[in-house]
Amino acid sequence: MELATTLKTQDVRIGVREIGINPDHWYAVAWAKDLKPGQVIPVTIWNQTIAVYRGISGQIHALDNICPHKGVDLHTGDVTGERLVCSYHGWEFDHQGQCAKIPYLPEEQKLPCAELRVFPVQEKYGLIWIFPGNPALAAERQPPEIPEFDNPHWIMVAIGARFNAHYSICNENTMDVFHGYLHRNLQGWFNPVLLKLKESDDSVCADYRVSYQGPITRFLGLSEDGGSITTKVISVNYHYPNYYTSLEGISSLYLMRLPVSPSESRSFAFLFLKVRLPQWLVATVRPMLQYSIRHGLFLRFLAQDIEMIESEQRNYWANPKRRYVEINPAIVALQRVLVRQYEQFRQSLEPAHTNGQTGNRHKSVDEPVSVPEAIATNHIDPS
Ligand code: FES
Ligand SMILES: [Fe+2]
The missing domain is CATH 2.102.10.10 (Rieske [2Fe-2S] iron-sulphur domain)
Structure with a gap:
């Protein structure tokens, strides 16, 4: 379903912060190299x-x-x-x-x-x-495809992160392209415009136009000249429970989200950058480029994001009843998908409840935190 992209005020009581997960998906849980x-x-x-x-x-x-x-x-x-x-x-x-x-x-x-x-x-x-959910569904729902993986034309940087926050806060941060302001000292993007927004049962796809300027843009191949302003379209695709973000074939980010608990989340991310260098040279400088991108760029952006995400969580805990104002329809669409996925999972448990059994379901991953009330108080305007 295509949605309007007009920014408008929506009064949101953050019921989405209380929902559980839909476990009927594959979740990335660890780097394979760490398990010998x-x-x-x-x-x-x-x-x-x-x-x-x-x-x-x-x-x-x-x-x-x-x-x-x-x-x-x-x-x-x-x-x-x-x-x-x-x-x-x-x-x-x-x-x-x-x-x-x-x-x-x-x-x-x-x-x-x-x-x-x-x-x-x-x-x-x-x-x-x-796959922590119903094992019968595991074969039909696979992890995302990552075609850039192992492709020598891309430089890949893999980064993990931990957040003391509910996964909904972390996911909103990734969908929220309007927070380029936070990264202004790192020459992040600016002048974002939401161009296109689509929502389905389990996904939100948002196209934003953004501008870049500064030496980093040259390093990333976003512009020939770091001094001039370059405008690009960034596509942010959330497909429950993971993200795929693409910047006009120049870079892409796959971000796998692991909801550890209501107060902790992790992410496993792959950043891919297309390098405009001859292959023989890329092979030589790859480790150095990976190091620079990781430490000079990615981790610095991430540290700023973590600070905001955890601050948002702390203030939510201090007063869960406080209302907030959201104006980005992509965030509201994302919240709807998260709530919908969780509701769908809970509904899938219902036939088992009617005969007093839990069927082949395992309750441990779906224990809610006062969920019916949370959903009822999620005043998200679907229009
Ligand atoms: S063998 Fe595991 S607790 Fe005894
Ligand atoms: Fe950010």
């Missing part, structure tokens, strides 16, 4: 803690991080072959989550029925992805 064969790490998706380990074969597995014996963390255990061994009594769990050995039980004795939840997991684009 034989290692185990804990990851958290919306308060669901998961032990992710790489077996000796190199295969990655993801199991509930709570031992079914006494309830201790499993990620403090060891990996043996393709099994995870609990550090407390040494019970071994295979990658299907079944208890496969108890070291102090005689061989012939039957093992107790102690089973761990198994999460669909995959490794793609140097990231580990987990």
